[in-house]
Amino acid sequence: MRARGRNLKRRLILFAGILLLLSPLRASAAAIAEREVLPNGMVLLHAERTGLPIVKVVLAIKAGSVAEPPSKEGLANLTADLLNEGTTTRSSRDISDAIEFVGGSLDTSGGADYATVTLSVLKKDVRLGFDLLSDVVLHPAFSEGEIARKKAVIKSSLIQQKEDPGTVASKAFLKAVFGDHPYGVPPEGTEESLDAITRQDIVGFYKAHYAPNNAIIAVVGDIGREELRALLDRFFGGWQPGEIADRPLPVLRKGDGPKVVRVQKDITQANVALGHLGISREDPDYYAVSVMNYILGGGGFASRLMDNIRDNKGLSYDVHSLFSANKFGGYFEAGLQTKNESANAAIGEILKEMERIRAEPVTDKELSDAKSYLTGSFPLRIDSDRKIASFLAAAEYYHLGLDYVDTYKEHISAVTKEDVLKAAKKYLDPKDYVLVIVGNLEKASLKY
Amino acid sequence: MSCQESRKRFKIKIVKNAAIIILFLGILLFPLGASALNVKEYHLDNGLKVLILEDHKAPTATFQIWYRVGSVDEKIGKTGLSHLLEHMMFKGTAAYGPKTFSQTIQRAGGMDNAFTSRDYTGYFELLASDRIGIPIGMEADRMRNLILTPQAVLSERDVVMEERRLRYDDDPENLLHQEALAAAFKDHPYRWPVIGWMSDLKTLDPADLVAHYNTYYEPNNAVIIVVGDVQSDQVLAEIKKAFGSIPGGPEIKRTHPAEDAQYGEKRVYVKKEAELPSVLIVYKVPGIGDDDGLALDVLAGILSGGKSSRLYHSLVYEKQIALSAWASYEGLYRDPFLFYAAATAAHGKKIEDVERSLLDEVEKMKKDPPSEREVRKAKNQIEASFVMDQDSIYMQARTIGSFEMAGGWRLIDRYLEGIRKVTAEDVRRVAAKYLVADRKTTGILIPEGKGKK
Numbered sequence: 001m002r003a004r005g006r007n008l009k010r011r012l013i014l015f016a017g018i019l020l021l022l023s024p025l026r027a028s029a030a031a032i033a034e035r036e037v038l039p040n041g042m043v044l045l046h047a048e049r050t051g052l053p054i055v056k057v058v059l060a061i062k063a064g065s066v067a068e069p070p071s072k073e074g075l076a077n078l079t080a081d082l083l084n085e086g087t088t089t090r091s092s093r094d095i096s097d098a099i100e101f102v103g104g105s106l107d108t109s110g111g112a113d114y115a116t117v118t119l120s121v122l123k124k125d126v127r128l129g130f131d132l133l134s135d136v137v138l139h140p141a142f143s144e145g146e147i148a149r150k151k152a153v154i155k156s157s158l159i160q161q162k163e164d165p166g167t168v169a170s171k172a173f174l175k176a177v178f179g180d181h182p183y184g185v186p187p188e189g190t191e192e193s194l195d196a197i198t199r200q201d202i203v204g205f206y207k208a209h210y211a212p213n214n215a216i217i218a219v220v221g222d223i224g225r226e227e228l229r230a231l232l233d234r235f236f237g238g239w240q241p242g243e244i245a246d247r248p249l250p251v252l253r254k255g256d257g258p259k260v261v262r263v264q265k266d267i268t269q270a271n272v273a274l275g276h277l278g279i280s281r282e283d284p285d286y287y288a289v290s291v292m293n294y295i296l297g298g299g300g301f302a303s304r305l306m307d308n309i310r311d312n313k314g315l316s317y318d319v320h321s322l323f324s325a326n327k328f329g330g331y332f333e334a335g336l337q338t339k340n341e342s343a344n345a346a347i348g349e350i351l352k353e354m355e356r357i358r359a360e361p362v363t364d365k366e367l368s369d370a371k372s373y374l375t376g377s378f379p380l381r382i383d384s385d386r387k388i389a390s391f392l393a394a395a396e397y398y399h400l401g402l403d404y405v406d407t408y409k410e411h412i413s414a415v416t417k418e419d420v421l422k423a424a425k426k427y428l429d430p431k432d433y434v435l436v437i438v439g440n441l442e443k444a445s446l447k448y
Numbered sequence: 449m450s451c452q453e454s455r456k457r458f459k460i461k462i463v464k465n466a467a468i469i470i471l472f473l474g475i476l477l478f479p480l481g482a483s484a485l486n487v488k489e490y491h492l493d494n495g496l497k498v499l500i501l502e503d504h505k506a507p508t509a510t511f512q513i514w515y516r517v518g519s520v521d522e523k524i525g526k527t528g529l530s531h532l533l534e535h536m537m538f539k540g541t542a543a544y545g546p547k548t549f550s551q552t553i554q555r556a557g558g559m560d561n562a563f564t565s566r567d568y569t570g571y572f573e574l575l576a577s578d579r580i581g582i583p584i585g586m587e588a589d590r591m592r593n594l595i596l597t598p599q600a601v602l603s604e605r606d607v608v609m610e611e612r613r614l615r616y617d618d619d620p621e622n623l624l625h626q627e628a629l630a631a632a633f634k635d636h637p638y639r640w641p642v643i644g645w646m647s648d649l650k651t652l653d654p655a656d657l658v659a660h661y662n663t664y665y666e667p668n669n670a671v672i673i674v675v676g677d678v679q680s681d682q683v684l685a686e687i688k689k690a691f692g693s694i695p696g697g698p699e700i701k702r703t704h705p706a707e708d709a710q711y712g713e714k715r716v717y718v719k720k721e722a723e724l725p726s727v728l729i730v731y732k733v734p735g736i737g738d739d740d741g742l743a744l745d746v747l748a749g750i751l752s753g754g755k756s757s758r759l760y761h762s763l764v765y766e767k768q769i770a771l772s773a774w775a776s777y778e779g780l781y782r783d784p785f786l787f788y789a790a791a792t793a794a795h796g797k798k799i800e801d802v803e804r805s806l807l808d809e810v811e812k813m814k815k816d817p818p819s820e821r822e823v824r825k826a827k828n829q830i831e832a833s834f835v836m837d838q839d840s841i842y843m844q845a846r847t848i849g850s851f852e853m854a855g856g857w858r859l860i861d862r863y864l865e866g867i868r869k870v871t872a873e874d875v876r877r878v879a880a881k882y883l884v885a886d887r888k889t890t891g892i893l894i895p896e897g898k899g900k901k
Contacts, residue, residue, distance in 0.1 A: 103832020376557020
């Protein structure tokens with residue numbers, strides 16, 4: 001069945017995607033791409049791969065929702081979404097018709113840390129692709145008509161999101177964990193915040209953040225250095241650097257005691273999210289936390305949560321835990337769905353597993369299996385042009401280095417049982433957490 | 449992919465706009481270009497078919513085994529067996545203890561999963577290509593040596609019931625899809641959902657599951673597909689060594705159900721806690737093996753291939769009455785399946801108006817041929833997707849498998865050739881022939897407000 005559109009999910013995937021991308025490995029000595037800072041400040045990452053006549057480009061602009069001013073929630077996402085809805089010389093349909101006629105795609109996406117514009121074309125259409133990519137990024141029109149149209153679409157999808165209990169739970173969870181911090185607000189904003197955004201806000205945000213010295217371009221596929229250089233000169237050479245002012249972010253604070261959020265819905269399952277603040281992507285404990293979480297609930301059928309709650313008790317289909325680590329902070333979340341009547345039992349098991357991994361060291365086998373997966377699965381994370389392009393943009397943004405394929409492996413290999421125990425004690429809190437439940441509250445009769 | 453269940457929840461959510469429709473078409477019908485020609489086909493004495501495609505772009509490979517069994521092979525009162533069996537296949541054998549399949553693959557830095565559709569059940573592993581021997585040994589073992597205790601079956605049945613609640617009972621649009629198909633097909637087994645009816649899951653007899661396994665899991669009912677950085681001879685030798693000694697089973701007797709005649713349009717309504725009403729129209733159409741199927745595929749592209757396509761442009765962009773609008777030709781099935789046209793209302797818009805606008809676009813297709821540029825665009829999208837999909841070894845294997853299950857992987861080439869020949873008049877002709885009342889079932893989702901905050 002067709003997956004359904006939910007902007008929030010999009011952010012969750014972005015989070016998950018980053019986790020995935022960055023939790024890889026296996027040795028490969030050479031740098032994965034060439035890096036160059038162009039004269040106008042844009043960082044270029046280029047990997048020529050000639051196996052297939054295609055070119056994938058990810059242009060990342062440090063203009064995610066963390067950059068938007070308070071009370072203008074949704075501004076960064078709206079700005080990104082409007083890029084391909086008309087330029088000074090092309091209408092929205094001119095753009096979509098041109099790229100779709102050659103079977104390519106040009107998509108925009110607003111994220112929490114950065115916005116992306118993604119181009120996918122056959123090699124023979126690469127010039128057209130760069131022309132369109134440059135036009136939407138450098139000369140967006142932001143017409144009043146398109147702004148009104150896009151706002152209406154986003155508002156409708158915000159309403160549609162309410163019928164998906166998993167999305168409702170995620171949004172309530174992030175809000176409770178992050179409070180006023182931008183990571184707690186959905187990148188699409190809210191119905192009210194969208195109303196308050198004017199064309200002036202959009203143009204102002206664009207001018208403040210869309211500059212080459214605030215952008216990363218990753219180009220992967222069947223295109224050589226010289227041809228790429230000529231295209232960049234032609235289509236991005238005139239893009240002038242600007243002054244970028246960082247927005248001060250609110251300090252993230254832990255709560256004091258459990259906080260429970262209940263949402264009534266007349267459905268068959270209780271959707272549960274339990275967790276709290278986590279770590280930032282640049283935290284040195286990232287690797288110990290990765291190993292620990294794999295064992296707890298990140299490792300699918302190799303994880304304790306799955307083994308206990310699904311395999312042994314048959315209480316849930318999808319049970320997992322994750323540490324989503326972004327630039328300025330992150331969160332830990334354990335989640336599942338279970339029939340309303342088993343909600344208490346399932347939540348109890350999550351807390352029990354959190355206690356257990358904090359109380360006693362993991363086994364030698366658990367440790368070696370986790371490290372073996374995390375290091376051994378790197379080739380899968382970068383086995384296509386599309387994946388490499390996304391990986392390169394993220395690696396640059398989070399300062400991971402082009403030798404990350406090797407350094408990640410070293411970091412993970414160095415993690416000990418003591419490190420895992422220490423990480424569990426430091427970053428899991430089975431007492432002071434946020435618990436969100438969306439479901440039939442009467443049937444669930446929650447005791448938390 | 450339409451109507452599939454899977455053992456693990458894929459964490460892939462796609463934003464519903466026209467762009468995804470291309471994606472979906474891409475996944476389903478527009479795969480593999482020239483390299484499809486490089487598939488090597490082998491047959492073992494026990495009837496096992498092996499398809500290998502070497503792709504050396506990255507040091508990874510996928511091993512897949514597809515069994516020709518899905519919900520189409522089930523019976524009233526015992527639906528959902530194929531999908532539950534897929535779950536059970538991860539439970540263990542004498543050689544591989546309980547729960548160790550996935551752990552073994554993950555320890556090797558790989559990932560595994562499985563999928564069940566109406567026509568087939570597939571298992572796959574993705575990993576570094578020098579470790580391809582690991583899944584080969586495991587898949588050979590669990591083809592015949594699965595341990596199926598009644599307790600384990602019933603516990604996993606509970607997991608599947610949770611999966612059903614998640615995917616259908618609490619998901620209004622999936623529920624609408626379930627109900628529309630149950631109405632569209634009268635006597636063909638495509639009428640029930642792959643995951644089965646809740647009432648059948650509740651009364652499940654583990655002995656039926658054992659019988660299902662013993663009947664369908666044998667080498668002469670399976671196809672192995674390997675794509676990636678492998679040497680064909682070498683991998684074939686390993687497959688022969690692991691699977692060669694498994695004796696072929698008796699020939700499987702299949703019924704060939706045909707859907708009986710329909711007498712006029714059918715309509716179903718689903719009243720459910722939801723936010724936005726939506727409409728899903730399905731028409732019974734021939735499969736991809738039929739020349740008309742190719743024109744129907746181009747038709748779907750014209751209606752729904754991106755933001756510049758007719759449905760998006762009219763309903764979402766111009767009229768602004770829909771949040772999303774799409775069409776899709778589902779031709780990769782063993783028996784004839786469906787053409788979909790659907791839309792979700794924008795906030796505050798009436799579903800009657802959305803349905804009328806959707807049907808207006810369908811009627812236009814029946815009246816006048818599309819422009820040459822529209823036909824060209826749809827074909828370009830198909831051809832480009834063929835190339836783009838080769839960026840992923842997994843997608844290539846899925847494509848080879850889907851075509852193989854629907855009639856043979858060589859249909860891929862025939863399909864591409866056929867698409868090139870489709871004319872604007874063909875598109876108009878198939879629209880007029882198939883998008884008609886006697887083939888049509890309409891489902892409407894009516895949101896009910898109960899339980900809102």
